[in-house]
Amino acid sequence: MSTATPALANTAVRETGQGATRRLAEHAAGLRYEAIPAELVELTKRCILDTLGVCIGASSLSPEAKILDKYVKGLGGRPESSVLGFGGQVPAAAAAMINGSLGHMLDYDDVCNPGHVSIATIPVAFALAEKLGGISGREFITAIVAGTDLMTRLESGITILDWKTGEGWFATQLLGFIAGPATAARLMRLDADQMENALGIGFNQMSGSYQMAVGASTHMRSMQAGFSGQAALMAAELAGIGVIGSKNVIEGQYGFFKTYVRDPSPNWDRLLGGLGTEFPLLKIHGFKVWPACNHTRPINTALLDLRTRQGLKPEDVEAITIIGGIGGTRMLSEPLDSKRRPRSSIDAKFSLPFTTGVMMSKGKVTLRDYTDEGLNDAATLAMADRTSYRPALPDEKASPIPIVEIRTKDGRTLRVQADTFPGSAKRPVDRAFLEDKFRDCVSFSAKAIAGGKVDQAIGMAWELEEVEDVTELVRLLV
Numbered sequence: 001m002s003t004a005t006p007a008l009a010n011t012a013v014r015e016t017g018q019g020a021t022r023r024l025a026e027h028a029a030g031l032r033y034e035a036i037p038a039e040l041v042e043l044t045k046r047c048i049l050d051t052l053g054v055c056i057g058a059s060s061l062s063p064e065a066k067i068l069d070k071y072v073k074g075l076g077g078r079p080e081s082s083v084l085g086f087g088g089q090v091p092a093a094a095a096a097m098i099n100g101s102l103g104h105m106l107d108y109d110d111v112c113n114p115g116h117v118s119i120a121t122i123p124v125a126f127a128l129a130e131k132l133g134g135i136s137g138r139e140f141i142t143a144i145v146a147g148t149d150l151m152t153r154l155e156s157g158i159t160i161l162d163w164k165t166g167e168g169w170f171a172t173q174l175l176g177f178i179a180g181p182a183t184a185a186r187l188m189r190l191d192a193d194q195m196e197n198a199l200g201i202g203f204n205q206m207s208g209s210y211q212m213a214v215g216a217s218t219h220m221r222s223m224q225a226g227f228s229g230q231a232a233l234m235a236a237e238l239a240g241i242g243v244i245g246s247k248n249v250i251e252g253q254y255g256f257f258k259t260y261v262r263d264p265s266p267n268w269d270r271l272l273g274g275l276g277t278e279f280p281l282l283k284i285h286g287f288k289v290w291p292a293c294n295h296t297r298p299i300n301t302a303l304l305d306l307r308t309r310q311g312l313k314p315e316d317v318e319a320i321t322i323i324g325g326i327g328g329t330r331m332l333s334e335p336l337d338s339k340r341r342p343r344s345s346i347d348a349k350f351s352l353p354f355t356t357g358v359m360m361s362k363g364k365v366t367l368r369d370y371t372d373e374g375l376n377d378a379a380t381l382a383m384a385d386r387t388s389y390r391p392a393l394p395d396e397k398a399s400p401i402p403i404v405e406i407r408t409k410d411g412r413t414l415r416v417q418a419d420t421f422p423g424s425a426k427r428p429v430d431r432a433f434l435e436d437k438f439r440d441c442v443s444f445s446a447k448a449i450a451g452g453k454v455d456q457a458i459g460m461a462w463e464l465e466e467v468e469d470v471t472e473l474v475r476l477l478v
Helices: 011-016 020-030 038-061 063-074 092-105 122-132 137-157 163-167 171-187 192-203 219-240 256-261 268-272 294-309 327-331 336-340 345-349 352-362 378-385 431-442 451-462 471-475
Strands: 317-323 387-390 403-408 413-416
Touching (some): 011 268, 020 137, 020 171, 020 268, 038 092, 038 122, 038 137, 038 431, 038 451, 063 092, 063 219, 092 122, 092 219, 122 137, 122 171, 122 219, 122 471, 163 256, 171 192, 171 219, 192 219, 294 327, 294 352, 294 413, 317 352, 336 352, 336 387, 345 352, 352 378, 352 387, 378 387, 451 471
Parallel strands (some): 317 387
Antiparallel strands (some): 317 403, 403 413
């Protein structure tokens, strides 16, 4: 049973994190469905439906999807788990790899700043559940919560601002080598010793350089959760048959914080406090309402507010300037000429001038805006040409959230800085929005899915805690 740790009184734990890995292993192995708050069960079900949708939608919208489908099916091996969007079965680890990769190809998957928490856990859980068979909805939800809780706790324990660009790690993949094994090991019902070994084995495969985001058109950028997902199954299965993993991989001399994040003073209270009673995901999770990089969200929000609250029209705009923000804001804005004319869907999703052009000219951003037709839309490109970036000046308040400044044709200057985003915990979306998003995504499935099955899948997702075998959900969609 998971043990609550409301406060960390031990000085050694507060200062060094002594025993952190073991505590997390005990928590993940001992977590029970009955201990999960109802609101987290609901959020997890929403994440499951959302993740299935974005994985399936990528199968026809992302050029690398077909390459990976051909690759995993060419491997041969036991047909254990389904390939979303394409159908067919491959070995479970290969399914975790391609489905985890599909999950980020549209850049429409949910966010838990600075990582994408669901694609690091849910594709792993589905691949393994199909292989094992007979996994109930409650056990499935519990395993995902175990993984997402470890991932969000690791993130919240980091005290370095904008650490991923500063230290050069892509959070989704890096933390996925802990979250994924925790999910898989809990689904296999491994004990605390085996869970600790699974975390250690996952840690020894850890990788995920932020270089993959520089030049975003590379196929490697979308595969981050694919790599960690594949490794997660290996880690848990090796631990299950007796392989001993490294110890103290979170707090150790060459562990996560000292070797990868290089944070000299992690917040151990955030990492370990309230285990089993507090779940940070509830406060920091967000669903994407627009299919583009997370750094576009504050700009989209500001523009949408200007359009809806102040009646700003596209024809009113003389120029748009994006000011300041964290490192990723500038990365998505330069070099300006190529960002204004992205050549591929993923380039456009990583372009602030282009995505700003879409939102300002149309008042919404959809999957179709990143198709070949959308990339050549005249209104979007004209607005992108009016969009530029500059760093914040010394007298401008420094903030990780960029300022959007608009100069209108009648001489006005409007400034907006969004403090919350649609889809965030403070501005949540409802089930109806997620159902519409799911339907839109699966309409792009490489293998057509009958509308009746889509309806059944949505209904089953909302009642997943009552399902006896979660493979029933997958079968409706492949």
